[in-house]
Amino acid sequence: MYTLFLDTHSDKIIIVLFKEKNILVKKEVETQHNHSITTMPILESVLKEAKIEVEELDQILVVNGPGSFTGVRLGVTIAKTLAFTLNIPIRTLSSLLIKAVSFEHDDVTIVEREKNGVFLGTFNKKNELVKEYHYLANSEFQNEEQMVEKVVIDYEKVLIFAQSLESISPHAVNPLYVKKIEVQK
Amino acid sequence: MKDVYILAIESSCDETSIAIVKNGNTVESFTVLTQMDTHANFGGVVPEIASRMHTENITMVLEETLQKSSIRIEEIDAIAVTYAPGLLGSLLVGIEFAKVLSLVYKKPLIAVNHTIGHIYANALENKLTFPLLALVVSGGHTDLILMEEDYNFKILGSTMDDAIGECFDKVARILGLKYPGGPNVEKLAKIGEPTYALPKPVNDSSYNFSFSGLKSHIINLVHNESQRGNEIRKADLACSFQVTAVNELTRKVEIALKNENVSQLIVAGGVAASGYLREEIKKVADKYQVPLSIPSMKYCTDNAAMIGAAAYPLFLQGKYADFSLNAKSNASIVSE
Numbered sequence: 334m335y336t337l338f339l340d341t342h343s344d345k346i347i348i349v350l351f352k353e354k355n356i357l358v359k360k361e362v363e364t365q366h367n368h369s370i371t372t373m374p375i376l377e378s379v380l381k382e383a384k385i386e387v388e389e390l391d392q393i394l395v396v397n398g399p400g401s402f403t404g405v406r407l408g409v410t411i412a413k414t415l416a417f418t419l420n421i422p423i424r425t426l427s428s429l430l431i432k433a434v435s436f437e438h439d440d441v442t443i444v445e446r447e448k449n450g451v452f453l454g455t456f457n458k459k460n461e462l463v464k465e466y467h468y469l470a471n472s473e474f475q476n477e478e479q480m481v482e483k484v485v486i487d488y489e490k491v492l493i494f495a496q497s498l499e500s501i502s503p504h505a506v507n508p509l510y511v512k513k514i515e516v517q518k
Numbered sequence: 519m520k521d522v523y524i525l526a527i528e529s530s531c532d533e534t535s536i537a538i539v540k541n542g543n544t545v546e547s548f549t550v551l552t553q554m555d556t557h558a559n560f561g562g563v564v565p566e567i568a569s570r571m572h573t574e575n576i577t578m579v580l581e582e583t584l585q586k587s588s589i590r591i592e593e594i595d596a597i598a599v600t601y602a603p604g605l606l607g608s609l610l611v612g613i614e615f616a617k618v619l620s621l622v623y624k625k626p627l628i629a630v631n632h633t634i635g636h637i638y639a640n641a642l643e644n645k646l647t648f649p650l651l652a653l654v655v656s657g658g659h660t661d662l663i664l665m666e667e668d669y670n671f672k673i674l675g676s677t678m679d680d681a682i683g684e685c686f687d688k689v690a691r692i693l694g695l696k697y698p699g700g701p702n703v704e705k706l707a708k709i710g711e712p713t714y715a716l717p718k719p720v721n722d723s724s725y726n727f728s729f730s731g732l733k734s735h736i737i738n739l740v741h742n743e744s745q746r747g748n749e750i751r752k753a754d755l756a757c758s759f760q761v762t763a764v765n766e767l768t769r770k771v772e773i774a775l776k777n778e779n780v781s782q783l784i785v786a787g788g789v790a791a792s793g794y795l796r797e798e799i800k801k802v803a804d805k806y807q808v809p810l811s812i813p814s815m816k817y818c819t820d821n822a823a824m825i826g827a828a829a830y831p832l833f834l835q836g837k838y839a840d841f842s843l844n845a846k847s848n849a850s851i852v853s854e
Contacts, residue, residue, distance in 0.1 A: 367844075368610075369610050369613060369614065369843070369844045369845060370842045370844050371842075372614070373614065373617045373618075373621070373841035373842075374840075374841045374842055376621075377621065377841055387621055387622055388622070402566065402569075402607075403569075403606075403607055403610065406569060406570070406573050406607070406610070406611060407610060407611075407614050409573060410573050410576065410610075410611050410614045410615055410618075411614050411615075411617075411618055413573075413577055414576070414577060414614075414615050414618040414619070415618055415622065417577040417580070417581075418591075418618065418619065418622045418623070419622060503577055504577050504578050504581075507573065507574055508570070508573065510570075514564075514566050514567075516560055516564050516567070
């Protein structure tokens with residue numbers, strides 16, 4: 334059983350290939366707004382290193398934001414197209430949720446930073462979202478004690494948690510933008 | 519020779535389109551999902567919203583295209599995608615989607631220039647006969663191009679400022695018409711007469727075009743009349759503008775037909791959907807007895823079938839792209 338995890342929501346592209354519950358190959362690459370040039374070549378190299386063909390993948394996990402609009406869109410497009418063409422299950426996790434599931438906590442507000450502001454989401458002990466995701470500009474944001482920003486992602490925990498989520502139709506997989514754009518205001 | 523099937527993807531602006539094209543000239547299956555109604559709410563295409571809608575819809579557009587096709591995706595010979603020019607965010611969705619299809623089905627990836635796609639839209643209904651003269655007219659282009667053979671483009675002349683489609687859109691805005699501007703100007707012009715005397719854009723014998731002077735003249739005219747409290751006869755102004763702008767196109771085409779050795783005249787790009795332009799160009803082609811090709815309406819606006827047609831010569835030459843392919847907002851056709 335092979336699981337592909339894809340995260341392109343920030344300037345760091347992360348692709349992890351699991352065999353059963355263990356990490357088989359993991360690649361992290363910093364890009365300077367070059368997601369398009371780098372993401373698919375990294376995916377290709379991950380498969381090559383694992384010596385598997387793309388059609389051997391059994392399921393897809395994708396971080397669907399919030400984060401860089403273009404970055405997230407790219408990862409989500411790749412992930413949903415893989416799931417649709419290979420006819421395999423796909424599950425989405427937010428950039429805040431993968432932080433929350435990586436450590437033990439009681440109620441906690443996770444902070445995900447971007448250039449001009451922060452995305453916030455509050456989770457309970459079981460990593461259920463208790464307060465909707467929202468965005469604050471840097472000028473509106475004040476760091477509070479129960480907030481956590483820096484988390485080392487534990488990908489094996491992310492995989493275990495993802496199995497508790499419902500898989501969704503590839504057509505319905507979409508980015509989580511959270512931040513409003515000018516014309517929506 | 520075995521038939522060649524290319525699955526083509528177009529997402530450079532506000533249409534998500536996928537087509538399967540046989541041998542660069544026959545459309546097997548074809549889907550276009552337009553976002554026009556959404557963008558009409560904002561008075562024009564909002565790039566971020568366009569990109570979002572491509573991501574939302576692209577796998578469904580593929581599913582529909584495959585359902586309509588007698589060809590299975592495994593039988594496809596190559597995957598083609600528009601990589602430039604256009605809105606970066608929109609192009610990227612199509613490009614990454616195409617790369618995944620290329621990876622999963624192990625088919626070569628072909629990067630196609632959107633403008634060249636418009637030219638090759640003509641190959642879907644007529645055989646291209648070289649040397650040909652192409653008039654490319656769209657929101658981003660006003661070019662007269664001479665082609666000696668496939669993918670050989672010699673630009674005789676271009677616009678020095680606004681593209682013709684851009685000019686139609688701006689005049690539409692001045693006249694208070696809704697998006698999309700071009701078709702609405704034409705609709706209004708139908709009930710008007712060319713009674714306004716407008717300056718000829720570039721009254722010379724070069725192949726270049728200029729439309730900003732015409733546009734400025736109309737802005738000033740509307741402004742001055744409203745200052746004086748005079749009503750603008752909108753339909754007459756739309757008609758006068760259309761006649762003057764299109765006349766400039768046909769005049770330059772006529773000079774080229776006189777001077778160059780041309781076996782076929784083709785028109786390409788979104789503005790080729792203009793009924794008035796089609797009539798006027800036909801008159802010129804008839805006068806010089808040059809066979810004329812203008813794509814039918816569905817292949818004038820942005821569509822993937824034309825991308826499949828333009829990819830075919832590249833497939834025959836083995837010009838493939840790799841997975842580092844990136845989108846470009848601008849790209850000259852001469853370097854292709």
